[in-house]
Amino acid sequence: MDKFVIKGGYRLTGEVEISGAKNAGLPLMSACLLTDKECVLEGIPNLKDIETMGKLLTSFGSEIERDKKGNLKIKTVKIKNHEAPYDLVRTMRASVLALGPLVARDGVAKISMPGGCAIGDRPINLHINALKKMGAKIEQSHGYIIATAKRLKGAKIYFDTQTVTGTENIIMAGVLAKGETIIENAAKEPEVVDLVNFLKKMGAKIEGEGTSVIRIEGVDSLGSACHRVIPDRIEAGTYIIATAATCGNVLIKNCEMDHLDALEQKLVEAGVTIQREKNGVRVIGKREIKSVDITTMPYPGFPTDLQAQFMAFMTIAKGLSVIRETIFENRFIHVSELKRMGADITIKDRNAIVKGVEGLNGAPVMVSDLRAGAALVIAGLIAEGETEVLRIYHLDRGYEAMEKKLSKLGAKIKRLKE
Numbered sequence: 001m002d003k004f005v006i007k008g009g010y011r012l013t014g015e016v017e018i019s020g021a022k023n024a025g026l027p028l029m030s031a032c033l034l035t036d037k038e039c040v041l042e043g044i045p046n047l048k049d050i051e052t053m054g055k056l057l058t059s060f061g062s063e064i065e066r067d068k069k070g071n072l073k074i075k076t077v078k079i080k081n082h083e084a085p086y087d088l089v090r091t092m093r094a095s096v097l098a099l100g101p102l103v104a105r106d107g108v109a110k111i112s113m114p115g116g117c118a119i120g121d122r123p124i125n126l127h128i129n130a131l132k133k134m135g136a137k138i139e140q141s142h143g144y145i146i147a148t149a150k151r152l153k154g155a156k157i158y159f160d161t162q163t164v165t166g167t168e169n170i171i172m173a174g175v176l177a178k179g180e181t182i183i184e185n186a187a188k189e190p191e192v193v194d195l196v197n198f199l200k201k202m203g204a205k206i207e208g209e210g211t212s213v214i215r216i217e218g219v220d221s222l223g224s225a226c227h228r229v230i231p232d233r234i235e236a237g238t239y240i241i242a243t244a245a246t247c248g249n250v251l252i253k254n255c256e257m258d259h260l261d262a263l264e265q266k267l268v269e270a271g272v273t274i275q276r277e278k279n280g281v282r283v284i285g286k287r288e289i290k291s292v293d294i295t296t297m298p299y300p301g302f303p304t305d306l307q308a309q310f311m312a313f314m315t316i317a318k319g320l321s322v323i324r325e326t327i328f329e330n331r332f333i334h335v336s337e338l339k340r341m342g343a344d345i346t347i348k349d350r351n352a353i354v355k356g357v358e359g360l361n362g363a364p365v366m367v368s369d370l371r372a373g374a375a376l377v378i379a380g381l382i383a384e385g386e387t388e389v390l391r392i393y394h395l396d397r398g399y400e401a402m403e404k405k406l407s408k409l410g411a412k413i414k415r416l417k418e
């Protein structure tokens with residue numbers, strides 16, 4: 001296992017290029033299962049989760065090739081196997097994104113039930129109930145969900161809770177269903193919109209993406225398409241927060257700041273300068289940071305995937321910051337690690353009350369999940385002395401070349417064997 005060793009106290013300066021979005025790339029790859037024609041996806045990052053999704057598609061019978069330009073070419077002439085095994089699903093919950101496309105194309109899918117995960121229970125009941133409404137027969141046996149249908153039928157689906165991959169799965173199920181599917185209380189995340197843009201290029205008929213009501217008129221088949229994935233707003237947000245926290249000055253390139261409105265407003269409130277420039281977004285940190293409160297919400301609210309990183313930043317702000325997590329019940333595991341570095345944080349129900357301290361000090365810390373890991377890296381960058389960040393395989397799932405990008409910005413960070 002690898003670890004990061006970070007010597008803190010250096011300002012980030014220079015330029016950083018943001019990669020394509022992991023959470024858009026994963027549904028785009030699974031959408032390729034909906035056609036027997038070749039699709040080309042540009043800008044898909046080199047990440048462990050993308051590799052896992054590649055393995056999953058290959059196991060279904062897809063041919064996948066990364067060409068010299070880095071584009072992914074995916075072709076699934078025939079689906080030879082309809083089972084997503086536990087071994088893959090347990091390493092990546094997003095494997096559940098195969099459910100919609102497999103049932104839609106061939107009327108059968110057998111997907112291992114994802115278990116709990118570090119950030120919460122994360123059930124998939126909403127995906128399942130929606131597929132049932134579309135006429136799928138669902139059985140659960142030996143840890144697997146088995147969905148079968150002759151041809152899915154359009155249906156009116158209301159999601160009790162906004163679910164990102166649930167919305168994506170049902171959109172992918174609806175594009176080949178008979179008749180109209182209407183999703184109410186749909187997720188509005190930019191990754192959902194990106195998926196719809198790709199599906200439309202393949203010939204799907206969809207309206208309302210980016211709003212809470214999405215209408216899909218099923219078609220008989222989809223064709224080939226080429227699509228460039230959107231920039232990763234969470235990776236961008238992580239570098240923006242890291243710059244602010246180290247009082248740095250960085251130009252963030254390939255960054256869609258419109259996808260980060262909530263973060264921008266909170267950072268400006270805290271005293272950070274954010275300027276849109278021709279080639280990207282410039283972030284200029286300030287020594288004296290004001291504490292601000294955040295509440296995580298579905299898009300366009302403050303993203304839960306940036307909560308931990310923002311908390312690391314607030315540990316050295318002036319005053320009290322209340323950080324409320326409303327999406328996942330257990331997404332405060334980073335708190336005890338931040339406290340080991342000298343942070344003053346108290347958890348009360350779903351709130352973390354962060355009292356700003358003069359500074360953090362380096363310590364060995366352990367990563368529990370992807371975004372908690374990003375928060376600990378940020379804490380390591382601001383801390384005095386050396387921080388060892390253990391179990392960084394979580395970070396490799398979602399941050400492309402993180403230590404290289406940070407080193408280029410002047411951070412003292414090394415990847416070593418644990």
Ligand code: EPU
Nearest residue numbers: 023094122123124125126127161162163164165166327370
């Ligand atoms: N939920 C249910 N039942 C369901 C589905 C969801 O109760 O059937 C609940 C969840 O337990 C949670 C809420 O609904 O409380 C929202 O979960 P959602 O389904 O939106 O999460 P997800 O689709 O599993 C995606 C991202 C996550 C991100 C969340 C929230 C992907 C591959 N994953 O997960 O990303 O945190 O949306 O924005 O898109 C990450 O990248 O680190 C990550 C965890």
